[in-house]
Amino acid sequence: MRKSWRTAVIAVAVLLSIPAAAAPASPVATVVPGVERLLPKPVEAKASGRAPFTITEDTRVVARGGARPVGDYLAALLRPATGYRLPVTSGHPGRGDIVLDLGRGKAPEGHGGEGYRLVTDERSATISAETPAGLFLGVQTLRQLLPAWVESRVRVDGPWRVQAATVSDYPRFAYRGVMLDVARSYLSVAEVKRYIDNAVRFKINTLHLHLTDDQAWRIAISTPQDNPSGLDYEALTRVGSQGGSDRLGNGTPLGTGPAIRGSYTQRDYAEIVAHAKSRFVTVVPEIDGPGHTNAALAALPRLNPDGVAKPMNNTADVGYSTLDANSEITYEFTRTVYSQIAALTPGPYLHIGGDEAHVTGHENYLTYIRRLLPQVAALGKTPVGWNEYADADLPPGAVIQVWRAASMEKVLRQVARGAKVVMSPAPTTYLDQKYEPSSPIGLSWACRNACDFDTYYNWEPVRDGLTESDVLGVTAPLWSETIRGLPQAEWLTYPRLVSAAEIAWSPRSARDLTDFTARLATLGSRLTIAGVNFRPSPAIAWTTDITTPDRHTRGPLRGEIGHFTAPATTPPTATLTYGDGTSSPATVSPATPAGPLAAPGLWTVTTPDHRYPHPGSYRATLTVTTPTGTATTHFTVTVRR
Structure with missing residues (x-):
């Protein structure tokens, strides 16, 4: 009714x-959308021409065993708009049901991790996969095949039809990420969770959280009982969270107002990680160093060689701060911070930053990276760092996040030793860049003049001497110098993140800008x-x-x-x-x-x-x-x- x-x-x-x-x-x-409109473009998708599947008040979600959490998620998505009960059951599938079929051999051959199949006809809609993650990704495809009003949080009159079709799909790259810079301007726990919920529509599966920088320190670290240097770790957020990227170094204001201040308790961070996990998203926390550390140096005076706290700096300047690579207090600090972050992060990665350490000095920089890598390994994590840390000798399996092409020779040397690469070239993945010179927010140092979705679509991750197997995936970073809250973050993100998502997911041979533009419509x-x-x-x-x-x-x-x-x-x-x-x-x-x-x-x-x-x-x-x-x-x- x-x-x-x-x-x-x-x-x-x-x-x-x-x-x-x-x-x-x-x-x-x-x-009723068709498979020709799907984003990102699937490996194979074909309409059958038969009668469509229709969700009715009698439809159930059939999800046995490990498929149950995905079934609950799907039902929760569909209930508000349809107004139907959509019970989740482990019973025998019947006509009109949505079936989540989990088991060996259910995914496209050789793609069991995240591959899935979707078959819809007038009898049922069936998503088959070998893992819950594969089912979840198939749900995102089914979601796009329903009328757009399925996204409504209030009831909408149907009919809720899905085109009769067959989809066989799997990702090109395993690592499909977006980065949120919550250091320069804060986003609340609820905002980060909502950002995750929207990114997964496009099969994003990694959230890189940039938690610390010169402007602010956003994650609480507790003071351990074993604390030889007497560092007051609570000051990291008590003092360090009060900063933000308010202006340029010349005093010109940034954004539509001052940066948003705030910090996450460890419980807050754990809530974000748990929410991401429920969406099959891996959180990669970044604690940057040895540069980009002014907030820590302001909060903890003993990290400075002279024992005097640095002043907080609310400009967007970079490259002026450094940890002391020759002080044991530095490595006591990093050990404490990384051990607490690692304990809260079930994913395999810890991002140690390593970029723009302009005042550290080359030998001191190498010393810092060499001392930090064993700490990360002792925590059972894989290190991730920006281009610059490829200057050091990295262990096999280490991940290099490439944001600039200038140091690719060093990156390739590390790849030859077993490192992997995540591609984030600034001109074509940095979501914080202005769309055009007149854009009210955003920067323009990496991408100038024309920086719309097409620029972010027209590039290839396998380049500069890399092979397909060298590239772990793609991440699109959203730096926050000019962002003030989630709506502005979304405005800079969409539709450009969809470009990055398709590059990371779809076969290279299937990508076509004209077709992509039509699907974005x-x-x-x-x-x-x-x-x-x-x-x-x-x-x-x-x-x-x-x-x-x-x-x-x-x-x-x-x-x-x-x-x-x-x-x-x-x-x-x-x-x-x-x-x-x-x-x-x-x-x-x-x-x-x-x-x-x-x-x-x-x-x-x-x-x-x-x-x-x-x-x-x-x-x-x-x-x-x-x-x-x-x-x-x-x-x-x-x-x-």
């Missing part, structure tokens, strides 16, 4: 954090409905998803007729054909706030009063014209006297 119109209006308004008076009416899911509606901010690139012909519930009236037809998604900065127009031989322009108004960092995506359609000549049923038509085209939908108006 459809909710009352006003109830749905209020619920959607709460969901989108917009005034109830501006909220759209209860929508109806109509558009439907993403705007999905993100809009989910409440995810993004930049509506003018290079994308964003599709329009119109929703119009049937109407019953005893008087004139008036008020809100429906709404539509259209990520456009130019106001769209709409025309109503009432089904009685008459038509009229409709009023279109934004249902979500617009601004330089939030383009309107949801629009409300309102009709002037229209009185039908006779009682009866009328087939009305709403036509919407946007900068990227025209879309039409029909609805029934039942007039009673």
